Amino acid sequence: MRTAVVVGASGGIGRALTERLAGAGQYDRVFALSRRGVEFGDDRIVSSRIDLTDEASMEAAAREAGAPELVIVATGVLQTARLRPERTYRAIEADAMIEAFRINTVGPALVAKWFLPSLPKDRPAVFAALSARVGSITDNRLGGWHDYRASKAALNMLICNFALELARERPLAVCVGLHPGTVETSLSEPFQRGVPPTQLFTPAYSATCMLSVLERLTPADSGGVFAWDGARIAP
Numbered sequence: 001m002r003t004a005v006v007v008g009a010s011g012g013i014g015r016a017l018t019e020r021l022a023g024a025g026q027y028d029r030v031f032a033l034s035r036r037g038v039e040f041g042d043d044r045i046v047s048s049r050i051d052l053t054d055e056a057s058m059e060a061a062a063r064e065a066g067a068p069e070l071v072i073v074a075t076g077v078l079q080t081a082r083l084r085p086e087r088t089y090r091a092i093e094a095d096a097m098i099e100a101f102r103i104n105t106v107g108p109a110l111v112a113k114w115f116l117p118s119l120p121k122d123r124p125a126v127f128a129a130l131s132a133r134v135g136s137i138t139d140n141r142l143g144g145w146h147d148y149r150a151s152k153a154a155l156n157m158l159i160c161n162f163a164l165e166l167a168r169e170r171p172l173a174v175c176v177g178l179h180p181g182t183v184e185t186s187l188s189e190p191f192q193r194g195v196p197p198t199q200l201f202t203p204a205y206s207a208t209c210m211l212s213v214l215e216r217l218t219p220a221d222s223g224g225v226f227a228w229d230g231a232r233i234a235p
């Protein structure tokens with residue numbers, strides 16, 4: 001029984017990843033985890049609940065999923081009632097920054113805490129978290145978006161750390177970050193103006209690209225962050 005898990009299956013990209021994984025026929029079961037427990041109307045997709053601010057929900061979801069070969073964390077926030085992508089350091093607010101880190105950094109880290117021990121030891125397995133190119137420190141030419149950028153840069157560091165630890169106990173496993181491109185979802189909606197149509201992807205296209213990137217990765221790639229086209233993003 002081959003199992004995949006998508007955390008954040010209610011999101012634009014998470015939903016597309018779930019549907020692609022179930023449709024490809026490579027997995028017998030796809031656990032679609034979200035706060036609301038969204039339904040997909042597909043026998044291979046098992047909907048269940050998870051909240052990144054509730055560690056007990058992660059423990060329960062990990063127990064239910066068994067030993068998945070693939071875990072993708074597709075959650076994240078850029079703008080909420082409190083969180084605004086700042087243009088200047090003058091706009092930094094402690095509570096907003098804490099919210100960005102709580103969802104974009106601490107959330108995926110706790111998912112890793114509960115799901116990495118479930119990855120099989122005797123065959124290849126993948127843990128991937130949706131990051132963002134703007135989390136790259138060397139690639140930063142524009143500045144701004146302090147909370148989001150910093151929370152994704154910290155996530156990238158954790159991915160590198162987890163990969164080093166995983167290599168010792170599960171040498172066949174891969175742990176990476178993924179940049180999906182600019183994708184038409186509610187997260188990017190306020191920022192889509194000015195993005196050339198050829199660079200604005202549908203969630204289905206981005207999901208297909210990222211899944212084919214994951215298929216090509218080997219344990220030697222573990223710890224890195226990869227874009228939708230397979231290019232490694234500088235730390």
Ligand SMILES: NC(=O)c1ccc[n+]([C@@H]2O[C@H](COP(=O)([O-])OP(=O)(O)OC[C@H]3O[C@@H](n4cnc5c(N)ncnc54)[C@H](OP(=O)(O)O)[C@@H]3O)[C@@H](O)[C@H]2O)c1
Nearest residue numbers: 008010011012013035051052075076130182183185187188
């Ligand atoms: N779209 C882009 O252009 C783009 C570009 C670069 C990187 N990314 C990254 O890609 C990932 C997915 O983004 P998206 O565009 O698909 O955004 P989205 O449509 O807004 O989806 C975000 C997902 O995160 C979930 N989430 C937020 N807070 C949560 C919590 N406390 N517990 C559980 N789930 C929570 C949402 O769940 P609810 O439905 O319950 O709110 C939703 O499933 C994010 O990490 C984002 O940073 C996106």
